[in-house]
Amino acid sequence: MNFEGDVISSLEQLRQFLLLVEKGGLGLQGVVGVGMATSNADGRHFVAVFGEAHKLLLGRWVTDEVFKNGQDMVKHGVKPTH
Structure with missing residues (x-):
């Protein structure tokens, strides 16, 4: 698996990661979805x-708390703050 960076340990860090993915800030090509997994x-x-074809492009480890409380954020996306 392709895992980079530190463990995401807060919902704010998860939010920032998701925004980077949505905006193309990580340079990933062909992104079709984001999900939580074990x-x-x-x-x-x-x-x-x-x-495509559910190929893992990038993964980031998350704490148990982020996994439990961040699933809706991953499922529904985040809105950028101004």
């Missing part, structure tokens, strides 16, 4: 950026 290898949670 690693089969060790049970850790992560936010995943998917390309």
Whole structure:
């Protein structure tokens, strides 16, 4: 899996990550979706950026709290603040 950066440990960090993905700020090509998932290898949670055919383009580990409380944010997207 392609995991970069530190563990996302707050909802604000998750929000910033999602905004970067939505705006194309990470340089990823062919993004079709974002979701939360759990690693089969060790049970850790992560936010995943998917390309076509559900290919994992990028993942970031998240804390249990972010996984539990950030699912709606991932599912419905975030609105940028002005």
